[in-house]
Amino acid sequence: MATPHSGEAISRTWWQRGVIYEIYPRSFQDSDGDGVGDLAGMIRRLDYLRWLGVDAIWLTPFYPSPMADFGYDVADYTGVDPLFGSLADADQLIAEAHRRGLKVILDFVPNHSSDRHPWFQEARALRDNPRRDWYVWRDPGPDGGPPNNWRSVFGGSAWTLDEATGQYYYHAYLKEQPDLNWRNADVQTAMFDVMRFWLDRGVDGFRIDALRQLVEDDQLRDNPANPSYQPGDNPYHAVEPVHTTDQPETHALVRRMREVADTYADRVLIGELYLPIKRLVAYYGEHGNGLHLPFNFHLILTPWKADQIAELIRQYEAALPPDGWPNWVLSNHDQQRLASRIGDAQARVAALLLLTLRGTPTLYYGDELGMRDVAIPPEQLQDPVARRVPGHGRDPERTPMQWDAGPSAGFTAGTPWLPVGEHYQIINVAAEREDSHSMLTLYRRALVLRRAHTALAIGTYGAIESQDDVLAYVREGDGQRWLIALNLSASSQGYTPAEAFTGSMRLSTHADREGETVRDTLTLRGDEGVVIQLDTGTAPVKGRQDG
Ligand code: NOJ
Numbered sequence: 001m002a003t004p005h006s007g008e009a010i011s012r013t014w015w016q017r018g019v020i021y022e023i024y025p026r027s028f029q030d031s032d033g034d035g036v037g038d039l040a041g042m043i044r045r046l047d048y049l050r051w052l053g054v055d056a057i058w059l060t061p062f063y064p065s066p067m068a069d070f071g072y073d074v075a076d077y078t079g080v081d082p083l084f085g086s087l088a089d090a091d092q093l094i095a096e097a098h099r100r101g102l103k104v105i106l107d108f109v110p111n112h113s114s115d116r117h118p119w120f121q122e123a124r125a126l127r128d129n130p131r132r133d134w135y136v137w138r139d140p141g142p143d144g145g146p147p148n149n150w151r152s153v154f155g156g157s158a159w160t161l162d163e164a165t166g167q168y169y170y171h172a173y174l175k176e177q178p179d180l181n182w183r184n185a186d187v188q189t190a191m192f193d194v195m196r197f198w199l200d201r202g203v204d205g206f207r208i209d210a211l212r213q214l215v216e217d218d219q220l221r222d223n224p225a226n227p228s229y230q231p232g233d234n235p236y237h238a239v240e241p242v243h244t245t246d247q248p249e250t251h252a253l254v255r256r257m258r259e260v261a262d263t264y265a266d267r268v269l270i271g272e273l274y275l276p277i278k279r280l281v282a283y284y285g286e287h288g289n290g291l292h293l294p295f296n297f298h299l300i301l302t303p304w305k306a307d308q309i310a311e312l313i314r315q316y317e318a319a320l321p322p323d324g325w326p327n328w329v330l331s332n333h334d335q336q337r338l339a340s341r342i343g344d345a346q347a348r349v350a351a352l353l354l355l356t357l358r359g360t361p362t363l364y365y366g367d368e369l370g371m372r373d374v375a376i377p378p379e380q381l382q383d384p385v386a387r388r389v390p391g392h393g394r395d396p397e398r399t400p401m402q403w404d405a406g407p408s409a410g411f412t413a414g415t416p417w418l419p420v421g422e423h424y425q426i427i428n429v430a431a432e433r434e435d436s437h438s439m440l441t442l443y444r445r446a447l448v449l450r451r452a453h454t455a456l457a458i459g460t461y462g463a464i465e466s467q468d469d470v471l472a473y474v475r476e477g478d479g480q481r482w483l484i485a486l487n488l489s490a491s492s493q494g495y496t497p498a499e500a501f502t503g504s505m506r507l508s509t510h511a512d513r514e515g516e517t518v519r520d521t522l523t524l525r526g527d528e529g530v531v532i533q534l535d536t537g538t539a540p541v542k543g544r545q546d547g
C-alpha cells in the first residue's frame with residue numbers, strides 16, 4: 001500500500017532507478033596492445049563496473065568506420081569495426097554484462113552516415129541512382145556557391161560540392177558525415193531495421209546521436225544571424241540554427257522510433273538534445289510516446305552557483321510532463337572533464353549532487369576517479385575538431401581510463417592512442433579503491449547508499465532551495481526523508497532550513513562526519529557536501545514544492 005511518501009517505490013523500472021555509465025570504447029581498456037580500447041578489454045572490466053555499482057553501460061559507437069569522427073561516421077550500422085573486435089565480441093559483451101545485471105545501451109547515429117557507407121557511395125555515383133534521395137542534395141546557389149548559409153557544427157559551410165554530379169550535399173558535421181534524408185521513407189525503414197537488428201541481439205536501448213539535427217527545413221531558408229555572436233566565438237554560432245535543428249517533423253520520427261522500441265520489453269530511448277528546457281521536454285512526447293530520457297545537459301551549461309542550480313532544478317521539474325522521468329548529466333565525451341571545469345574539490349560535491357537528484361544520472365567514465373582534462377601536444381591531436389575549430393577539440397576528455405600505476409595506467413600494453421593523464425599514478429582505480437578518502441570511494445559509497453534507499457533513488461522532492469552558496473533539497477520516499485546540503489563555494493557556510501530537524505549524517509564529501517547527529521542548523525566547511533537521513537517524525541523541512 002502506498003504511504004504518503006512512498007516515492008512511487010514499486011512501479012519504477014531499471015532506467016529510472018538505475019545509474020548509467022558512459023564508456024568511450026577507444027579509451028576504456030585495450031586487450032591486444034594496439035593502443036586502442038576494444039570490446040574484449042571492456043568485457044574484462046565489467047566486474048569493476050559491477051563493483052562500482054552502476055546499472056547500465058552506454059557505449060559510444062563501435063561500428064565499422066573510417067574514424068573521421070572516431071566512430072560517429074558509421075560505414076556499416078550492423079557490424080563491429082575490427083579495431084574493436086567482432087560481432088561475436090559484441091554478443092559476448094551483451095551476454096557478460098547481462099550475466100552481471102548490467103544493461104547495455106548502444107549509440108544509434110541516425111542523422112548521418114560515413115561518406116564511405118555503401119548508401120552514400122551509391123547516392124553520389126549518379127544523380128538518378130535510387131539512393132540519391134537517401135541524402136540531402138541541392139543544386140548550387142545562384143553564384144555557384146553553397147545553396148544557403150547553413151554552417152557545419154565542426155566549422156565551415158554545411159554543404160560540400162560533389163564535383164562529378166555538380167550538386168552539393170548537406171552535412172551537419174564533417175563532410176565525411178553526410179546527413180541522411182529522413183524525409184525519405186526508405187531511409188526510415190532502413191534505420192528502424194538497424195534498431196531491430198541490435199534489439200534482437202539483446203541490447204537494452206539506444207542513446208540517439210545528434211537528434212536535434214535529424215531534419216532540416218525543406219525550403220532551405222537561410223539561418224538568421226545571431227545578434228549576440230562575438231568575434232572569436234565558435235563560428236557555428238554566428239547564425240542561429242532555427243532551420244537546421246529541432247524541426248517539428250522530428251517528433252513524429254521519434255514516435256516511430258519509440259514504436260520500434262516498444263515492440264520489445266523494457267527498452268530505453270535516450271536522446272542527445274542540446275536544447276532549452278521547454279523544447280527539450282517536448283521530446284518526452286505526449287502520454288509517453290516520445291523518448292524515455294531526453295538527455296538533460298543543463299548542469300553542464302548552468303554556472304556552478306547554488307541559486308542558479310536550485311532554480312534550474314525547479315524549472316526542470318516544473319516543465320516535465322506528468323509521466324516524464326527526469327535525468328541529469330554532468331559531463332560526456334564532448335565536454336570538458338568535470339574536475340577541470342569546477343575543480344577537484346567541487347567535483348566531489350558534484351558527485352553527491354548527481355547521485356542524489358531526482359532522475360537518472362549518467363556518469364562519464366573516469367569522472368569517478370576525478371580524471372581531469374589532459375593537455376595534448378599539438379602533434380598528438382586526434383580530434384578533427386581540434387584542427388578545424390581551435391580550442392574546441394575533445395581529445396583532453398577522451399584519454400585512457402586510469403586503472404593502475406603501471407605503464408600506460410594499465411590501459412594498454414602498447415602505445416595509447418592519446419596520452420595518459422599526468423597524475424595517473426595517484427588518480428587510478430587500484431590506488432583509489434584502497435583509499436577511504438578517494439573520489440572513487442565517495443562515488444561508490446554514494447552509489448551504494450542510493451541503491452539501498454528508495455527515497456534517494458526514485459523518491460520525490462521536498463524542499464529545493466539555496467541559501468548563499470548552499471544548495472539544499474529533501475528527498476522523500478518509502479517512509480524516509482533525506483536532506484542533501486551542498487556547499488558550492490570554498491568558504492565555510494551555515495545552512496538553516498525553515499523548520500527544525502534532527503538527523504544523522506550518512507555520507508559526506510570529507511568522509512569524516514558519518515554518524516554525526518545534526519539538528520536544526522548545519523555548518524559546512526568549504527567544498528563540503530553532506531547527505532543526512534532525517535529522523536522520521538521530524539516535522540517536514542518546509543520549502544517550495546515544485547513539479
Ligand atoms: C554528438 C556526439 O556526441 C559527438 O561526439 C559527435 O561528434 C557528433 N554528435 C556527431 O555525430
Ligand code: MG
Pocket residue numbers: 111112172179180213214215216
Ligand atoms: Mg540531419
